[in-house]
Every structure is written in C-alpha cells, then in structure tokens.
Amino acid sequence: MSTEAPAAAPQTPTASAVPLIEARDIGKRYGSVRALGGVSTVVKAGEVTCVLGDNGAGKSTFIKILAGSHQQSDGELLIDGTPTHFSSPRAALDAGIATVYQDLAVVPLMPVWRNFFLGSEPTTGAGPFRKLDVKQMKATTFTELDNMGIRLRDVDQPIGTLSGGERQCVAIARAVYFGARVLILDEPTAALGVKQSGVVLRYIARARDRGLGVVFITHNPHHAYPIGDRFMLLQRGESLGTFPKSEISLEELTGMMAGGAELETLAHELARSGGSAAEVARELRAEVDALPTDTASAQSPAESPAAAAASAEPDAR
Amino acid sequence: MTTTDLVTVANRRSLDRSRLKRLFTRPEIGALVAAIAVLVFFSVYTGQFFSLPGAGVWLESASTFGIMAVAVALLMIGGEFDLSSGVMTGFTALIVGVLTTHYGLNIWVAVVIALIVALGVGALNGYLVMKTGLPSFIVTLGTFFVLAGIDLALTKVITGQVSIQGMTQVPLYDSIQPVFGSSVEIGGGNFYVSVLWWVAVTVVATWVLLRTRAGNWIFAVGGAQTAARQIGVPVLKTKIGLFMTTAGAGWLVGMISLFRTSTVQANTGVGQEFIYIICAVVGGCLLTGGFGSAIGAALGALIYGMTFQGITFAQWDTNWLRTFLGAMLLGAVFLNHWVRIRAGGGSR
Structure with missing residues (x-):
C-alpha cells in the first residue's frame, strides 16, 4: 500500500454493479463446534450493510472472516465476484477492506497527525537522512479530516484530547485515505453517548457518500436503521436473514433484535x-x-x- | 479543494495562538526551568561554580550520565526499563581491560568485541522481554545481577584482582585514548571529549525521535503497544533496537570511563542505573511510556552533574545529593502525571 495513495476513486453505486463483497452461506467451525452458519449478504459500493445481533451472536466471527483474521470453513466469500480466502489481515487490507476495531488502534498521547500516518509514514530524503515529511503529513491530516467534516483546531494536539466520536472519525478518515473500498466498523457507537453516536453516524454517511461500501456492526437497531441499506441479523451463530430496508420497519427490526x-x-x-x-x-x-x-x-x-x-x-x- | 485551502488559511491564526500553549506542555520544560534554577543557585552561592574551570568539572560529571540518560529515555518512551544499563558500563570496560592486559589482544579489536558483546546482551534483553511478555523491570534485573556477578567473579579468576591495572602499557593505547578520554584546556578549565559525545548522542536521539519513522514507532510501542501492532508497526524490531541502543550507550560510557582514568573497577556502574532513570524522568519521560524527550533527559543529567559538583563546591556533605535527587524525582513525577492527565492519555 503506497503512502501517497489517495482515497479510492468514488464509484457510482448502481444496482447492476458487482458487489464489493458477497457472502454465500458462509460458516465457521472450530472442530465440531459451529460458531457461525448460513450467513449470506452483500456489501455494495455506496451502501451500508448493517450486521445486527446480541453479544455472542457471531458478529465478531463474521467480521474476522471479512477482515482476514479467520477463514470461513463453509460457503463462499466473493470479493469483486471472485471467490477468496484471506490468508491474513494484510491480504484483506490489500484488497481494500479496512477494519476499524472498537479500540480504534490509536495511541492516545501521540499527536493526531502522527496517529493518522502511524505505520505508513511518508518520508523524504535518502539513506541515513531519510526523514518524515512532516509538512505534508500535517497538511494531509488536516485536509482529510476536514473533508470528513471534522474541523480540528490543531492537528498537533494529542489524539487522547479528542472526544470518543472524533477519535472514531479519525480512524475512519485514516482508513479512507489509505485506499479502503470497504470499511468494516466494529460497534463504533457502543461506548458513545447519544450525541457522539450521532456524530459518528454522520461520518459513516459521509464515507458511504464517497463511494465506500460500509459494514456497520452494532447491537443497536436505532443506530442501524436510519443509515442502513440492508440489515443482516445474527442470533446464536445463525443468520436470521438479510432484509433490504424496504422490506423491514424499525419496529420489526427491534422486535427481532429483542x-x-x-x-x-x-x-x-x-x-x-x-x-x-x-x-x-x-x-x-x-x-x-x-x-x-x-x-x-x-x-x-x-x-x-x-x-x-x-x-x-x-x-x- | 479550494474551499479546503480557504479553511486552512482561516485556521492559521488559531494554530499560531496554540503554539505558545504547546511550548508549556513540552516534556522538557520542567527540566529546563529546574536546570536554570540550579545553575543560578550555585553560581550565586559559590564563587568557583560559574567559571570555566568550574564548568569543566560539572560538564564532565554530567556528560557520562547524560549519554546514558538519553538512551534510557528512548527506552522509557518505548515503554521499557533497562536495569542492566549501569553495570553494562563496567562490563564493557572490563572486557577491553581483560582482553588487552591479560590476553594481549589488539586494543582496537578488543573495543569492537566489547561493543558486539554489549549489543548482543541488549538484543537478548529485548528478545526475552518480548517473547516472555514479562516486565522488562524483572528481565533486566536478572541480566543486571548476572553481569554484576560475572564482572566480579570472572575478573578475579582471570586477573587475580578486582580491578584492571596497567592499561597505559598496552600497545596502541595512545592511538585510541584521545577518542574517548582526551581533554582540552580552555581558560584554565579542563573540557573532556565526553561532553562532545553527550551533545552528539542528544542531537541524534532527538532527530530520530521527532523526525524519523523509527521515532514515530518508539512513541507508538510505548504509548499503546496493541494498537501499534494492529496498525502495522514492527513492535519486536523497535523494542529490540531500543534495548540494543541502551547497551550501546553503556559501551560508549564504559570506554569513556576506561580511557579517562586508564583503570576500571569490577563494580563500576553498579547502582547508577537508577540515576539514569531519575535523569530521564526529571527530563519529562513518563514511567508508563509513550511520552518524553531526549533533550529533557540530557537536561536531567545536567541538573545531576551541576548539583553533584555544586554540593562539593559549597563544601556540604555530599550525601545530601541523594536526598536532593529523590525530591527532584518526586517533583518531576507529580509534574509529569499532571501533564499526562491534561493530554488525556488514559489507558496505556
């Protein structure tokens, strides 16, 4: 992944387009124990697929398969229409699938701009005098966050001074900048208050509008319903089915969830x-x-x- | 893009305003203020302190502690301790002493061998810490005692004494001595080359920390190791490199003390590892990692050197030095704690 890589070119979502990710009857077994089974859903560019389920429903097993941490033992995972087994998180990243975990993978005491580029820092100069391109790093961080609608007073402030919602958004902006086509968000609103959750939902919408496919994992139907295009429900490792928004109401969704x-x-x-x-x-x-x-x-x-x-x-x- | 640029320009004013505020949250600010206070106090209190001969004495004293404090600071920012750093200074000097005076090895070769052994011990420290997941405090406490025992026992077995004698008679001694132990006289004061080493180490460490990828990784592995690993930072490489840096600094200080005095005791350096840590903490390093500065650690060592010699100049009982150091340490820890809370870094 090149550090100069700009965000993936926005793609116009069309119904006929090949889905970025298609899961066909995916399952995961540990020996004879079945942790997940019968999961079928699609993730399309410019759309939000919500994965809903209570604790232990198999949500994290499902995203680990998408993120490359685990491999499915049943069914087919199609990336751009091609059957795929991800061998590692790196392989999923290279396919443009970025995961923002609950702990966000940020270092609280480090400035925002250092966090933004951590692990993929751009450098100038050669040999022992190769140094960080600080000017470009700061400017890019500011611009990218601004594009996501986050107006920071100072990219030099430690990321720990930002609110939980803002930190979540920096992690999302970082994934978008480094070329993600699919964004997997693991319970991004779980630890947030009502107001902060709203802020995060707005950035999810922005990422969607920029043409990314979003997988939004949550146990809160009230957060999922306003933003989701389709809803996949999990219960005790089994899929209850995938419903387009047109076929399910918030009340029905809440009922199934509860x-x-x-x-x-x-x-x-x-x-x-x-x-x-x-x-x-x-x-x-x-x-x-x-x-x-x-x-x-x-x-x-x-x-x-x-x-x-x-x-x-x-x-x- | 044009709208974004306009926003950036509009924001510039508030960026400038926060610059002053940011200066006061720099890790080294506390140490700078304390260093100036100590300098002014002893300059007023004693006649010789603020003079070239006086400065030569306290700079020399601060330099070797400064080299170690800077390396230990990098390691602490990376979230680890090295208790074997003090004994490493004696260990490397003894290797050179024994190999040259007893086995007649070429002195340049012996110095290089000592460096390789030091880096090896450093790498072993790092590898053990990372592979076992044990706190570095315990692992390096182990290597500390292993090395301290070797220093005394092996030196006694091989040479029959607990110190190295006759270094000056070793062939080519005069060709290497100026690199580590020479001095120049300026205005009646003796200034040792170790001061230059100290400045060089501080400059390089600061540059690495603030302007290189490795520096970014050091802050990251110390600040949030799991997050760093998730995002693709080579954690193992960074940490082992840090332990090797500390061991390498121990070698440099070992050579400086060997070639300045042309002798080395078997217990050299034992107990000094805590002074390095104190210097680093006074210089703004957090004990929990992820925050600190190389310049701060150098200033911490300067405070130590000035106080040590200032107390001598003032003809007080030098035992007060320890009391002073302890008080400084507590003050620095309280200050750092406050900075850390302000920076909002909760979990490690």
Missing part, C-alpha cells in the same frame, strides 16, 4: 413461579404483546403456545 419469543418464554416461566415475580412477568408479557405479532411469533420456540402460529424459524433454539 428476541420477542425469548421474552415471551421468560414471561411464561416467571408467571409459573408466581409471587413477586408475577408482577415482572405481567410487565414482560405486556411488552411482548406490544411487539408486532408476525416477527414475535416468527421465531417462537416449539414449547411456546404462540408457536402454534406459523413458525418460520424452526431452529431458533
């Missing part, structure tokens, strides 16, 4: 135990009833009375 069926089972169990728990159970049942019935019942376990209604998800155990 595991309406599970809440119902819990309510049932608590009701049987009676006593003070019954109060909680009644509240839970009220909540379950408030959920749209079709999604709530779609994944009900067999022992639930509601499962009598058409169960579209037999293996939701």
Whole structure:
C-alpha cells in the first residue's frame, strides 16, 4: 500500500454493479463446534450493510472472516465476484477492506497527525537522512479530516484530547485515505453517548457518500436503521436473514433484535413461579404483546403456545 | 479543494495562538526551568561554580550520565526499563581491560568485541522481554545481577584482582585514548571529549525521535503497544533496537570511563542505573511510556552533574545529593502525571 495513495476513486453505486463483497452461506467451525452458519449478504459500493445481533451472536466471527483474521470453513466469500480466502489481515487490507476495531488502534498521547500516518509514514530524503515529511503529513491530516467534516483546531494536539466520536472519525478518515473500498466498523457507537453516536453516524454517511461500501456492526437497531441499506441479523451463530430496508420497519427490526419469543418464554416461566415475580412477568408479557405479532411469533420456540402460529424459524433454539 | 485551502488559511491564526500553549506542555520544560534554577543557585552561592574551570568539572560529571540518560529515555518512551544499563558500563570496560592486559589482544579489536558483546546482551534483553511478555523491570534485573556477578567473579579468576591495572602499557593505547578520554584546556578549565559525545548522542536521539519513522514507532510501542501492532508497526524490531541502543550507550560510557582514568573497577556502574532513570524522568519521560524527550533527559543529567559538583563546591556533605535527587524525582513525577492527565492519555 503506497503512502501517497489517495482515497479510492468514488464509484457510482448502481444496482447492476458487482458487489464489493458477497457472502454465500458462509460458516465457521472450530472442530465440531459451529460458531457461525448460513450467513449470506452483500456489501455494495455506496451502501451500508448493517450486521445486527446480541453479544455472542457471531458478529465478531463474521467480521474476522471479512477482515482476514479467520477463514470461513463453509460457503463462499466473493470479493469483486471472485471467490477468496484471506490468508491474513494484510491480504484483506490489500484488497481494500479496512477494519476499524472498537479500540480504534490509536495511541492516545501521540499527536493526531502522527496517529493518522502511524505505520505508513511518508518520508523524504535518502539513506541515513531519510526523514518524515512532516509538512505534508500535517497538511494531509488536516485536509482529510476536514473533508470528513471534522474541523480540528490543531492537528498537533494529542489524539487522547479528542472526544470518543472524533477519535472514531479519525480512524475512519485514516482508513479512507489509505485506499479502503470497504470499511468494516466494529460497534463504533457502543461506548458513545447519544450525541457522539450521532456524530459518528454522520461520518459513516459521509464515507458511504464517497463511494465506500460500509459494514456497520452494532447491537443497536436505532443506530442501524436510519443509515442502513440492508440489515443482516445474527442470533446464536445463525443468520436470521438479510432484509433490504424496504422490506423491514424499525419496529420489526427491534422486535427481532429483542428476541420477542425469548421474552415471551421468560414471561411464561416467571408467571409459573408466581409471587413477586408475577408482577415482572405481567410487565414482560405486556411488552411482548406490544411487539408486532408476525416477527414475535416468527421465531417462537416449539414449547411456546404462540408457536402454534406459523413458525418460520424452526431452529431458533 | 479550494474551499479546503480557504479553511486552512482561516485556521492559521488559531494554530499560531496554540503554539505558545504547546511550548508549556513540552516534556522538557520542567527540566529546563529546574536546570536554570540550579545553575543560578550555585553560581550565586559559590564563587568557583560559574567559571570555566568550574564548568569543566560539572560538564564532565554530567556528560557520562547524560549519554546514558538519553538512551534510557528512548527506552522509557518505548515503554521499557533497562536495569542492566549501569553495570553494562563496567562490563564493557572490563572486557577491553581483560582482553588487552591479560590476553594481549589488539586494543582496537578488543573495543569492537566489547561493543558486539554489549549489543548482543541488549538484543537478548529485548528478545526475552518480548517473547516472555514479562516486565522488562524483572528481565533486566536478572541480566543486571548476572553481569554484576560475572564482572566480579570472572575478573578475579582471570586477573587475580578486582580491578584492571596497567592499561597505559598496552600497545596502541595512545592511538585510541584521545577518542574517548582526551581533554582540552580552555581558560584554565579542563573540557573532556565526553561532553562532545553527550551533545552528539542528544542531537541524534532527538532527530530520530521527532523526525524519523523509527521515532514515530518508539512513541507508538510505548504509548499503546496493541494498537501499534494492529496498525502495522514492527513492535519486536523497535523494542529490540531500543534495548540494543541502551547497551550501546553503556559501551560508549564504559570506554569513556576506561580511557579517562586508564583503570576500571569490577563494580563500576553498579547502582547508577537508577540515576539514569531519575535523569530521564526529571527530563519529562513518563514511567508508563509513550511520552518524553531526549533533550529533557540530557537536561536531567545536567541538573545531576551541576548539583553533584555544586554540593562539593559549597563544601556540604555530599550525601545530601541523594536526598536532593529523590525530591527532584518526586517533583518531576507529580509534574509529569499532571501533564499526562491534561493530554488525556488514559489507558496505556
């Protein structure tokens, strides 16, 4: 990856274009243990694919396959239409897939401009007098962040003095500058307050508008819905399917995320135990009833009375 | 692009304004103020201190500590300690002494062998620290005691004494002595070549830290090692290089003390590793790594040299030096802690 590389040329998103990434029934086994199975989705240029799921749903296994840390054991991963097994994170990076992890990979005490170029510093001069191109580094950092809409007073301030949201944005801008075509964001809003989350979502939109394909991993449907173009839901290592935005409402998404069926089972169990728990159970049942019935019942376990209604998800155990 | 450029110009004013503020958060500012204070105090208090003969004495004293403090500062910025740095100065000098006086080896060859052995020990320190994941404090405490034992026991076994005698009779001694131990007289003061070495080491270290890729990597591995690794910084190479730099500086100081006094004791350097660390911390290095300066460490050594000789000039009990150093260290740590909180660097 050349240090002078400008950002990838913006691509116009067209429906007919070959997806940047296509997952076909991807799965991952550790020996006989199945950590992930049946995941199919696409990532297109200029679009946001959201991966939703609770803790332990298999989100991180999925992104590790995309980022090259793990290899899929089932199914096919197509990059630009070509079946691929990434051998290392470096190989994924070379294919233009950049991952921004939760800890952001920034060094808090170092200035913003040093962080921006860390590991890929441009130099001038030759031999023992080869030195950092400080002027260009500072100017580029300022311009690139400005393009993302981050107006820094001073690129020389330690990155630790920026807010969590701003740091996230610097990490995104860095990935974009170094030629990423696909940006994988691992829970970028998880540790942020409401306002900061909004700031980060705005930068995700900017990256999308610059023609990048974005994979946005989150457990918060309220963050995913406004920005996502399609939603892939994971539960206990299984895909519940990929839904285009036109086919799913925020309420339905929230219902599937909250595991309406599970809440119902819990309510049932608590009701049987009676006593003070019954109060909680009644509240839970009220909540379950408030959920749209079709999604709530779609994944009900067999022992639930509601499962009598058409169960579209037999293996939701 | 044009709009961006306009924005940049509009922002220039606020950039200038923050420059002054940034000066006061530089790591070496505290050491600079303290050095001036110590200089003024002893200049007023004693007659000889602020004179060329006086300056020759305290500069000479500061120079060898300065060389080591700068190397130790780089290592501390990289997030590690080297407790074997003090004993390394004696170890390398003893290698040269034993090889030349006892085995009759060419003195230039012996000096090069000592350098290679030193770099080897440094690389071993770094490799052990990185491969075991143990704190460098423990690993280098081990090498410290191993080397200290070798210094005493092996020297005694080979030469029958605990110091090297007769260096001046070694052939070609006069050809190498000026490189490390010569001095010039300026206005009645003796100025040793070690002061030049000290300045050179400080300049090179500062340049590497602030203007090279390696410098960027040193700050990164000390500030956030996992993040540095994720982003593609060669962590192992950087850390081993730092341990080798400290060992190399130990060799340089070993040669300077050997050729200045033409003798070396088997316990040379033991206990001085803490003074190097104190100089580096007084110079603004954080104990947790990721922040500091080579110039600051050099200033820390200057404070040490001036205080050491100033107390002698003032005819006080020299034992007060340690009390003073301890107080300086505490003051510096509090100051650094405050800077670090302001810089917002929470986790390591």
